[in-house]
Amino acid sequence: MRAWWRTVFTCAFGLAALSAVAADLALDVKLDPHTRRLAATAELASPGNFAFALHPSLSVQSVTVDGQRVSAAATPHRGGQPTWSVASAKGARLRIEYAGTLPALETRDHRAVLQNLAPMASAQGVFLPSGSGWYPALSGAFSYSVRLTLPPDQRGLVPGRVVSESASKARYEAQFAFEHAAEGIDLMAGPYLVREKVVERRGAQPLRLRTYFYPDVEPLADGYLEDSARYIAMYSEAIGPYPFDLFSVVASPLPTGFGMPTLTYLGAEVLKLPFIRATSLGHEVLHNWWGNGVRVDYSHGNWSEGLTTFMADYAYRERDSAAAAREMRLGWLRDFAAVPEGADVALSAFQSRTHGAEAAVGYGKAAMVFVMLRDSIGVEAFDRGIRAFYAAHKHQAASWDDLRAAFEEAGGRSLRTFFEQWVRRPGAPEVAVTGARVRNGGDVEVTVTQRAPAYVLDLPLELIGDEKSEMRRLPVDRERQDVKMVVPYAPQGVRIDPDLRLWRKLAASELSPILRQWIIAPAPRLAIVAANDAVEKAAREVALAFFENAPQLTTSARLSDTSAPVLLAGLHAAVDAALESLRAAPRPPNLAARGTAQVWTVAAGGKTPPLMVISAGDADALRGVGRALPHLGSQSYLVFEGARVIDRGVWPAQGKSIAVSREP
DSSP: OOEEEEEEOSSOOOOOOOOOOOOSEEEEEEEETTTTEEEEEEEEEOOSSEEEEOOTTEEEEEEEETTEEEOOEEEOOSSSOOEEEEOOOTTOEEEEEEEEEOOBOOOOOHHHHTSOOOOEEETTEEEEOGGGSSSOOOSSOEEEEEEEEEOTTOEEEOSSEEEEEEEOSSOEEEEEEEEEEESOOOEEEESOEEEEEEEEETTEEEEEEEEEEOTTTGGGHHHHHHHHHHHHHHHHHHTOSOSSSEEEEEEESSSSEEEETTEEEEEHHHHTSTTGGGTHHHHHHHTTTBTTTBEEOGGGOOOHHHHHHIIIIIHHHHHHOHHHHHHHHHHHHHHHHTSOTTOOOOGGGOOSOSSHHHHIIIIIIHHHHHHHHHHHHOHHHHHHHHHHHHHHHTTSEEOHHHHHHHHHHHHTSOOHHHHHHHHSSOSOOOEEEEEEEEETTTEEEEEEEEOSSOOOEEEEEEEEOSSOEEEEEEEEOSSEEEEEEEOSSOOSEEEEOTTOOSOOOOOGGGOOOOTHHHHTOSSOEEEEEOSSHHHHHHHHHHHHHHOSSOOEEEOGGGGGGOOSOEEEEEEHHHHHHHHHHHTOOOOOTTTTTOSSEEEEEEOOBTTBOOEEEEEESSHHHHHHTTTTGGGOTTOSEEEEETTEEEEEEOOOOOOOOEEOEEOO
């Protein structure tokens, strides 16, 4: 493999000819981010009486059908996107000219960004999401070409290969093509400096790697290009050849990121974090295989987030240590334990992350399903299944059933029961050992119970002796079941799944209260203990950003009247006084007098409801925790210095072992 580097367009040069590219949809887009003005032309073969939505900021200027001008009618709308209709015969050549002034760029909190966004533009950055109505979209998957014209200080792109590109003192122009089936078109632009690395590939076109970075991020470009090449080589070896000819890392003015075919769009501030290249970058690269290279059949659930989490984030933890991998599995199970009863969905119903409960399923549960599947069929069969699945469905849409077929072929046995219970059934087993005894001088018998209806489980069980312990796997499939084992020593105790390799509802003894219980609570409470209006205002702002459901305001004097999770916020002295009056546990010693603000959880007990406490030195310190807090749901406590987290952790919780009795 040979690579060379270059900086793209550090000086102006002559305009190159723009190539004609056959596509289902051809767009010619002229965009001025400074004025937010967009003028575009769309050309396509009519599907017959074509109807399409446009964002309210845009309107149709003219329409021709086979060269003849026709009228386009807009359907009135209430708060949504107007739908435009064009009467035309199927196969007729449509040309639609439209224009408007786009909404201004608005950066919002992470969870808000995950919702449907409007098209947004400014000189600092442009993001036109595929679902925002910035172009006349075809139904179903389609190929496309996009010609993009921008002012000379701007650079832009859409997913796909670069057909041609040129810059002058007057303008920047580029043409992109995506010949495979796409489900939409996202457009990004900004005052970017573009760097490129070209990597030779045996039997394929050279791979072009790019960064589109702001000047303050541009010094990081070499590292991102190197690591992008490394991840692509690693996953090409494990899965199959990279499905595209380009991968770009694009800086976003928004506080989060998205993965799209041939690129990832990551927040500029996120790109500066030292750990991103070792974690999030690999995750986004891998999405070019899972979700983009093989598309998701959403009618049967989204498998790509879980498989990507398993083969990227979790794989990196496994590479670090067994303890780090276990900690990630524990995090998934803790997150799920925080989901209110009945609020989760089956994996076959999960499509995308819109709130914490769905994230616990679509990412955590799905990743754990692949952990359990690999444990069940073995590493070699699992790896064969991954490669076969990719080879069979590259540039096509695939479902959980297609995954099952690939792993059944690789493992040589039916996996119908496995996929039925873990993919199509919501929830998790609640399993316990309710008794254990030694009989007949050596045989060990354990009683296993499950909440109905029972799962079919290969239950991990630890046998604990005086000087040794060992793991066994117990086949259980009933709500109450006695299982016998021959054990060559006398165990003192047994414990279910101490290594956390089974998706299950953790027992209370295995859980610590974490922030996610408050984030996704269906009916949380907010109690503010404040000496002035500034503190109260800051606490309300933090709560608004933190909770997924609006909290009900209450007082510290009334907290004993509720069992709902409560956020208690205020200044240090007032918080201490409120905890004392509640007879709740005081401020933890490991947090006292540290940082400008402290956050911690308190388990329910006596008349005290589940408490999350935010204690700050002043209103500014209280407000400073607001931006980071929603992203730290897996933690039990935090210490802030301004807006920076200087310490975090989870309160310890040890699962209980069951003593083994001796019976004749």
